[in-house]
Amino acid sequence: MSHRYRVVAFPTARNPIVDTLEQGKRRHHVHGFGEVDVTELRRRMHALGELPGGAPSLTAYLVWCLGQALGEFPEIQAFRRGRKLYLFEDVDVSTIVERETADGLKMPVTKIVRGANRLDYAAVHAQIRDAQRVQMNGISLGDGKEARMARRFARLPRWVRALVWWKMRRNPVFAKSMIGTANVTAVGMFGAKGGWAMGPSIWPISLLVGGMLKRPAVVEDRVEIREFLALTMAIDHETVDGAPAARFATRLVELIETGEGLPPVPERAEG
Numbered sequence: 001m002s003h004r005y006r007v008v009a010f011p012t013a014r015n016p017i018v019d020t021l022e023q024g025k026r027r028h029h030v031h032g033f034g035e036v037d038v039t040e041l042r043r044r045m046h047a048l049g050e051l052p053g054g055a056p057s058l059t060a061y062l063v064w065c066l067g068q069a070l071g072e073f074p075e076i077q078a079f080r081r082g083r084k085l086y087l088f089e090d091v092d093v094s095t096i097v098e099r100e101t102a103d104g105l106k107m108p109v110t111k112i113v114r115g116a117n118r119l120d121y122a123a124v125h126a127q128i129r130d131a132q133r134v135q136m137n138g139i140s141l142g143d144g145k146e147a148r149m150a151r152r153f154a155r156l157p158r159w160v161r162a163l164v165w166w167k168m169r170r171n172p173v174f175a176k177s178m179i180g181t182a183n184v185t186a187v188g189m190f191g192a193k194g195g196w197a198m199g200p201s202i203w204p205i206s207l208l209v210g211g212m213l214k215r216p217a218v219v220e221d222r223v224e225i226r227e228f229l230a231l232t233m234a235i236d237h238e239t240v241d242g243a244p245a246a247r248f249a250t251r252l253v254e255l256i257e258t259g260e261g262l263p264p265v266p267e268r269a270e271g
Contacts, residue, residue: 024200053129067116
């Protein structure tokens, strides 16, 4: 029997992830699990061909759809402070891109799409693709103000980081500037199987993207092979009740399943 092992340093870049897991326990989310028929969406995205920056991004489209739906239902992304709710006009969607650091460590890096409700799909796609290509600088993307703040924050002692989180809980405007108002986490992009994702969240609303599978479904009294995407929605029950959450979810699913915002695929002429 061998008891050999090695000890390595805990990556500083993971400190914000640990913080997020701890802070996520403070929110009282309810979770909804469902499947979305993305057959039409996939057809439209395939028909688009190459866009600037690469192939059309499914994650970018989900970010766009979430932004549009929250623009119509701003109460879903409300931040609570005591007896007050902060309803922001802009939807700032945080999402994750996986990048490799200089020492070969693969890390999830946050990209916040600001004002996603005011953008078209092409603009969101461009921001996501840029985030996948821009130079890694330590644990963040590029060398802008937000990137420099992220690097400094990760290196702070835990008790100092806790003070920053305390300020975010007390100041919704500051929280929005730091983490955005909503989140899309595409767990399914790292695997090809079906299944739902679930985890703690620091946002009022999170969309966790699971796997995609083909299976038979009835469409207009015909059985067809369709593509279904597993989605998990986490909504803060302190600020939102079931009925408005259901209306929001219905609108979000409608946007995704119809491929809204993408050009329709011309029907093939018969004969």
